Amino acid sequence: MMTPRAVTVLLEDRLITFNRAVGLIRRRNLPVRSIAVGPTVTPGVSRLTIMIHSDEATAERAVQHLQKVVGVREAAAFPARDGVTRELALVKVRARGDRYAELLDVVQLYHASVVDDNPEAAIVELTGSEAFVLSCIRALERFEILEVARSGAVALEAGVGEAARVPANV
Amino acid sequence: MAEPLTGAQILCRALLDEGVDLLFGYPGGAIMPFYHALPEYPGLRHVLVRHEQAAAHAADGYARASGRPGVCVATSGPGATNLVTGIATAHMDNTPLVAITGQVPRAMIGRDAFQETDIIGITQPITKHSRLVEDVAELADAVHEVFAVAREGRPGPVVLDVPKDVQSQKHEYAGRPARGADDAREGLLGVPTPTAVVEAARLIARAERPLVMAGHGVILSGAYGELRELAERTGIPVISTLLGISGFPESHPLHLGMPGMHGEVHVNRAIQQADLIIGVGLRFDDRVTGNLAAFARGAKVIHIELDASEIGKNVPVAVGLVGDARAVLGLLLEAVPRRHCDDWRAEIESFVRPRVESFRGDLSPEGILEELEHETAGRCTVVSDVGQHQMWVAKLFRYQRPNTHITSGGLGTMGFAVPAAMGVALARPGEPVWAISGDGGFQMNMQEIATMVQEGIPVKMAIFNNGYLGMVRQWQQFFHGRRYSATPIWSPDYVRLAEAYGIAGYRVERADQVTGAVRAALAHDGPALVEFLIEQEANVFPMIPPGASLSEPIESEAVSV
Numbered sequence: 191m192m193t194p195r196a197v198t199v200l201l202e203d204r205l206i207t208f209n210r211a212v213g214l215i216r217r218r219n220l221p222v223r224s225i226a227v228g229p230t231v232t233p234g235v236s237r238l239t240i241m242i243h244s245d246e247a248t249a250e251r252a253v254q255h256l257q258k259v260v261g262v263r264e265a266a267a268f269p270a271r272d273g274v275t276r277e278l279a280l281v282k283v284r285a286r287g288d289r290y291a292e293l294l295d296v297v298q299l300y301h302a303s304v305v306d307d308n309p310e311a312a313i314v315e316l317t318g319s320e321a322f323v324l325s326c327i328r329a330l331e332r333f334e335i336l337e338v339a340r341s342g343a344v345a346l347e348a349g350v351g352e353a354a355r356v357p358a359n360v
Numbered sequence: 361m362a363e364p365l366t367g368a369q370i371l372c373r374a375l376l377d378e379g380v381d382l383l384f385g386y387p388g389g390a391i392m393p394f395y396h397a398l399p400e401y402p403g404l405r406h407v408l409v410r411h412e413q414a415a416a417h418a419a420d421g422y423a424r425a426s427g428r429p430g431v432c433v434a435t436s437g438p439g440a441t442n443l444v445t446g447i448a449t450a451h452m453d454n455t456p457l458v459a460i461t462g463q464v465p466r467a468m469i470g471r472d473a474f475q476e477t478d479i480i481g482i483t484q485p486i487t488k489h490s491r492l493v494e495d496v497a498e499l500a501d502a503v504h505e506v507f508a509v510a511r512e513g514r515p516g517p518v519v520l521d522v523p524k525d526v527q528s529q530k531h532e533y534a535g536r537p538a539r540g541a542d543d544a545r546e547g548l549l550g551v552p553t554p555t556a557v558v559e560a561a562r563l564i565a566r567a568e569r570p571l572v573m574a575g576h577g578v579i580l581s582g583a584y585g586e587l588r589e590l591a592e593r594t595g596i597p598v599i600s601t602l603l604g605i606s607g608f609p610e611s612h613p614l615h616l617g618m619p620g621m622h623g624e625v626h627v628n629r630a631i632q633q634a635d636l637i638i639g640v641g642l643r644f645d646d647r648v649t650g651n652l653a654a655f656a657r658g659a660k661v662i663h664i665e666l667d668a669s670e671i672g673k674n675v676p677v678a679v680g681l682v683g684d685a686r687a688v689l690g691l692l693l694e695a696v697p698r699r700h701c702d703d704w705r706a707e708i709e710s711f712v713r714p715r716v717e718s719f720r721g722d723l724s725p726e727g728i729l730e731e732l733e734h735e736t737a738g739r740c741t742v743v744s745d746v747g748q749h750q751m752w753v754a755k756l757f758r759y760q761r762p763n764t765h766i767t768s769g770g771l772g773t774m775g776f777a778v779p780a781a782m783g784v785a786l787a788r789p790g791e792p793v794w795a796i797s798g799d800g801g802f803q804m805n806m807q808e809i810a811t812m813v814q815e816g817i818p819v820k821m822a823i824f825n826n827g828y829l830g831m832v833r834q835w836q837q838f839f840h841g842r843r844y845s846a847t848p849i850w851s852p853d854y855v856r857l858a859e860a861y862g863i864a865g866y867r868v869e870r871a872d873q874v875t876g877a878v879r880a881a882l883a884h885d886g887p888a889l890v891e892f893l894i895e896q897e898a899n900v901f902p903m904i905p906p907g908a909s910l911s912e913p914i915e916s917e918a919v920s921v
């Protein structure tokens with residue numbers, strides 16, 4: 191069944207390893223929606239999260255290919271609905287004095303926060319599922335959006351999933 | 361503490377510790393410290409090629425023939441990029457190839473220095489692994505790591521990129537370290553679950569029209585005995601893919617032939633009628649399956665394959681058995697009951713048609729290959745190039761001994777045969793090695809005759825000269841209205857070319873000259889060349905048009921547009 195899935199990879203935090211893992215995704219022509227990478231609590235190990243829209247076989251094959259990359263420690267895939275997926279976005283909007291109160295209303299409605307309010311432009315930080323982040327950005331469009339930075343999604347499988355059983359999997 | 365060595369010396373020592381005794385290479389600025397150290401290690405024989413592409417192919421040929429990693433060496437920049445086609449060839453056919461390249465000094469990397477190329481980046485999609493050595497302290501480790509990766513599991517090419525200043529840096533060499541990182545990787549080598557083995561055995565016991573399809577994995581894992589035992593115990597006929605050829609003796613009554621685009625009609629028909637296909641060490645390449653949607657519709661597939669990501673990639677699989685072909689066949693043999701397939705074999709027999717490659721003229725590829733086989737008593741290794749002759753060599757020579765047919769299958773690299781045969785000849789001293797090429801492919805790497813002469817490598821070269829890039833011409837004939845665009849190809853006088861290089865050369869124009877020329881070439885001590893002037897517009901039949909199913913072969917000229 192075609193559905194959003196998360197492919198999570200623990201890998202050596204060297205650019206060449208990251209390059210190989212992402213290059214493989216490109217070469218195998220996977221339907222990628224977002225890619226995010228960041229450190230883990232284990233020194234020298236990064237976590238790469240690739241969101242794809244695919245059937246199960248495609249996701250499993252991606253995992254098998256990724257496991258073959260030298261420097262990849264673990265790879266796993268799960269349907270997004272079986273876990274928690276979060277994305278962070280920073281949205282810079284022009285917030286003139288006369289509409290500032292209106293902006294704060296929107297921010298509050300989406301449980302977001304204003305993290306910088308320079309007199310010319312405010313930066314709003316928001317976190318949530320991809321759909322949530324998109325709808326929030328849409329709500330902010332009534333103010334003039336100057337810049338958007340989205341992190342790409344990170345995801346964890348709920349419960350003690352396949353991945354969580356591996357001790358080093360942090 | 362041991363005396364410090366230069367990086368170049370460490371490299372040599374580490375190569376020796378990996379069991380390497382032969383390198384194919386070409387020097388240049390960024391690899392000079394290595395070449396400076398080389399004469400201190402007489403255990404490392406270096407063969408100076410005439411083009412780095414040939415170094416990669418020769419190392420590939422050596423690896424295929426010996427089962428040990430083949431090593432090639434080149435300088436940075438153009439030296440390294442000249443290796444690329446050879447690395448890609450090894451990648452597609454899973455050959456353990458170690459490519460060692462010089463790189464500009466570390467401080468210059470990333471500044472577009474003279475002869476700097478990012479060879480790691482360039483080869484990333486066509487290597488199993490690669491490493492830029494950033495400090496001499498990690499050099500020995502890097503050597504051992506890339507060899508382990510090249511060799512283990514599903515073999516493949518690796519690149520070791522060594523900056524010039526690292527080759528001159530000093531450090532101790534502690535010998536080959538105990539295995540670390542690669543032990544963990546071995547865990548990736550799966551074993552089939554017992555239930556899968558039982559299920560496979562059950563399918564094999566019950567099938568009415570089963571076939572074994574044997575691929576390169578049979579040769580890579582040396583599963584000859586196991587494959588034969590499985591066939592003999594069950595009576596299941598064996599098909600060999602292009603790279604599986606010589607994994608099963610062709611004189612065996614259960615040998616069927618080659619499937620796919622140029623496969624025999626009865627083989628493809630058997631596939632289409634089968635109710636069970638046992639694929640051993642292959643990837644169900646599109647050249648084998650034809651149109652996937654119409655491939656073996658009635659067959660369940662048991663897929664034995666080392667690389668789990670191959671199982672189910674191209675064809676749906678009923679039972680996947682992950683693991684080394686030899687080991688898995690061994691497990692399967694314990695579970696499979698004795699049976700026979702007499703009715704099915706008789707049915708396949710009824711599919712057999714007389715050979716359709718009705719060659720005109722009396723000097724036929726068939727006759728030439730028969731003579732080669734006869735004169736060597738089948739005791740030779742045949743290395744083919746790419747094109748029509750490759751298909752004839754695959755189908756018309758009867759391979760009896762394991763791993764005696766070597767060709768570039770996955771990438772289909774013209775120019776492979778001549779340099780690869782050098783590696784094969786060095787891996788199998790004392791055994792005749794024939795490089796068989798078309799007039800196109802031969803001219804892509806014929807400069808290597810000089811290497812053979814300088815190094816005394818006794819390759820016997822056969823050129824099937826039809827005056828065309830034959831396989832492309834054949835496609836033009838059938839699918840492009842006979843417009844022979846850019847396919848007629850001029851050749852030099854090969855006998856005089858041989859003379860210029862100081863090797864024996866013969867031209868064969870008639871069937872009655874074949875035996876004499878083949879005998880003379882074999883008797884000649886050293887490299888020799890035989891040019892066969894074959895029919896210009898001979899075709900390879902049958903042929904499945906691209907995109908068609910295995911049930912739709914073109915069997916003769918009459919069908920052409």
Ligand SMILES: Cc1ncc(C[n+]2csc(CCOP(=O)(O)OP(=O)(O)O)c2C)c(N)n1
Nearest residue numbers: 747748749772774798799800801829830831
């Ligand atoms: C390096 C390379 N370039 C182009 C091709 C495409 N190609 C495949 S077969 C062929 C013709 C080969 O002609 P020749 O070497 O004369 O052999 P023949 O088919 O006549 O036996 C060509 C050009 C290729 N496989 N490899």
